[in-house]
Amino acid sequence: MIKILVIVPYQELQSIVDTKIRSIDSKGFSIESLHFYGTNTQTIADIDADIVVARGITKEAISERRPDIHVIGIPLLVYDFLEALYTCKQLYPGKKIGWISNQYDLEGVSEKISALIGCELLYARISDQFDIAVSVDYLHNMGCEVFVGGLTVCRFCEDIGFAHVHIKNGIHAIENAIDEAITAGRALETSISKANLLKTLLNNAQDAIIAVNIDGIIIASNKIASILFHGDLKSSNIESLYPRKNWEAAISAKNRIEVVQTVCGQHMLVVQQPLSGIGVLLTFQNIKRLQRIEQKIRTELSQKGLVAKYTFQNILTKNIHVQALVAKAHRYSQVDESILLIGETGSGKELFAQSIHNASQRASKPFVAINCAALPENLLESELFGYEDGAFSGARKGGRVGLFELAHGGTIFLDEIGEMSVNLQAKLLRVLQEKEIRKIGGDTNIPVDVRIISATNININEKVDNGLFRIDLFYRISLLTIRLLPLREHMDDIPVLFEWFVKHYCNKHNFRIPHILPEVYELLNCHSWPGNIRELRNYAERLAILNSAAIVGKEQIAELDIDATSIGGFKTEDNDNLLSPADDTGTDLRRQLRSSGLSQEDFAKTLGISRTTLWRRMQAEKDIKTSHI
Structure with a gap:
């Protein structure tokens, strides 16, 4: 807390000072007064304050002997001086006046003041109370019969029997000096707080x-x-x-x-x-400490979502073909080469990607996933590679760390890689070749150790043929390839998957778990499941929420109205031609969108793709139809 002390040299000032102090909001500091005049060494040494308000030789003495204290002077105003001279002239008419002060140097001016007031004025400047006796003696020898000065001067003159008039400060001078002390106190408090904060920061x-x-x-x-x-x-x-x-x-x-x-x-x-x-x-x-911090940061980032939650144990299947895919994926997890997952939407590509990561030596490091079709090219580039401070208009102050840096030591999962622009493909190829990235606006390369798993639900071979996907990048990302089966090709997994999903969502929503009759699975097997496991999961959750019966049969499944809410039953005969644009026979996406009654955004969610990807595919269908006309 900042301490302010107001030195009161004479008793008449006390009430003025006390009134002023009471009117001040002293939050954050203390303000007190002390009746004291002169330059007593011990009194000055005992002062316990950060800021002192004083006048005359008392102010000068404190400033000289206590450099640790900020001293604010009560100024002697011209009005105060003239009032003292007027009183002197009234009380002692015709007497030569001697003025003793430490504040002004009137050399060459005293004659003009003498002419102005109509009586002779002589001046002596002092630096401390020990100069008073010499100055009084000098002025007395010069013919002065009355003396004007501060309280210490007047007390000395009184002791030796000389006439004197006390120059008193006006109320405004005192109040202004106290206000200045308050302002200085607040500034000092801020300065001390900053200094203490800086000291604390440095030492911590x-x-x-x-x-x-x-x-x-x-x-x-x-x-x-x-x-x-x-x-x-x-x-x-x-x-x-x-x-x-x-x-x-x-x-x-x-x-x-x-x-x-x-x-x-x-x-x-x-x-x-x-x-x-x-x-x-x-x-x-x-x-070494920097390296530990780096690892800790990456661990914390992982805990905030940059982590793989699923393992191969989460892949529920009785199908021998899916089991073979799991075995292949597990084998792939033991090496660090790039993997390309090919499968329809909802077929479990990210589930496999996370399982591969968690079975690898990188399991304790970050798993970072991004949908390459969800963002425009410029935003996707800044997400992947990060950017420096001021790299572009609207860039976050201080820049941003890219996903490749966040994934350092771990795995990055690039979903829908087939939708990536050719320009970004070139930059991704460099990451694969050089194992380093360069931020947008940066001029240095940053080494990264990242395993890349890519996924697509389109025919990349066709994109390569059309010049929309770099063949050199394709060979880089597809060294190891896994083609995931659509649900319609492992219908024998529907019972185990559907039952697990129903139990999961009943527990989640705190509902009773029903018994599911075999006839339910017969009915579910009649559906084409274009949304694959994701679509099956959605209907299982719908059943968990809507059903109140203890036993679920065909009647309860019929209430789900699967056909009315499904996007249609297109079937893919050749897994190599996954989700190629439909022809104009009535199975195109625009027709499905209209018949679904959903918005483009909700329809895209049903397909398990972004709205941007949906738009691109509808445009592709339109272009193909136009070329056929």
């Missing part, structure tokens, strides 16, 4: 921090620096600890310089930041 930093002036003298440091260099560093020369040539380079270049060096036997990243007009700030960061 995990890195050694040293500020050095241009002469190489340490002007500030924190506790970690004292520990690193074994001692109190203030006022020491940095050259005994760290070579001048290293930090002088940063001052000369006027730019931040980072170097990796061995300091005190430790491998350090030394950051040298020039301080304009002062010197340089040196930060010594332990490389």
